[in-house]
Amino acid sequence: MTYQISATKLQAYHRCPYAYYLRYERKLTSTEFYGSAALGNALHQALAQCHRDWHYRYPVPDIQWIYRCWDTHTDGLSHTQIAEGREILERYYWRFIANEPALNQPLAVEGKIQGYLQVENLEFTLVGRYDRIDFLSDGLELIDYKSGREMKLPETSEIDIQIGLYYLALEQTYRQSLKYLSLLFLRTGEKVQFRAAQEHQEEVQEIIGDLAVRLRHDRGWEPKQGKQCHRCTFARYCPAVTANPTPVPQSNAKPQLQLALNLA
Ligand code: SF4
Structure with a gap:
């Protein structure tokens, strides 16, 4: 069994290893609100x-x-x-x-991407979803439709992680490089393109390598304070922002070993 990682998980890890640990390793439920989709x-x-x-x-x-x-x-x-x-x-x-000379046939619509990476003798499955992948003359454009009311761009670091993860997975699947990740805001008709580069892939490999070390030794999940803390649902367990943090519930105390160690 391999360890599954998505852009969402990797972004969460990059924001704060401790919050990641509580959510994905100790399986504490978050009370985040998801509106009607x-x-x-x-x-x-x-x-x-x-x-x-x-x-x-x-x-x-x-x-x-x-x-x-x-x-x-x-x-x-x-x-x-x-x-x-x-x-x-x-x-x-x-x-x-309407104003295009012809509608270009996409490479794929509404699908899943999967890739693999081995770091520190641990195997990771990279997973993601896309709305559309278009062929460009020199590579691929991944298009993500945004239907929310607010035209909110993600933080640069979060976009970089998403690009790097898709870059890795698309190269393995299609043997083509990702050239752009584009966010298409349906309510305003605006399209924002982010250029993808080899460096994004390298950055993601580095972050996954860092995560692999923590997973292997099951330690080093230190809190990392930042803008995200004010809406963090784990703040009551967090020694960085709470003077007397609530102990992490015992029922969730045993981390689940989700790794397949490849020691060959
Ligand atoms: S409050 Fe901040 S530092 Fe503490 S776990 Fe949440 S995100 Fe991490």
């Missing part, structure tokens, strides 16, 4: 259909194609959400499809 899911599905099922022998779909894709995915949404989604997709169509 129904509209976002429906938009993702409609866009996947739009780019996956279009008959690419014809250059550009008309707006009716977008409406058809949307109508297929509106089950369970309220009338307001259906109208909102339709408006969002119309904006997408006029911004990203």
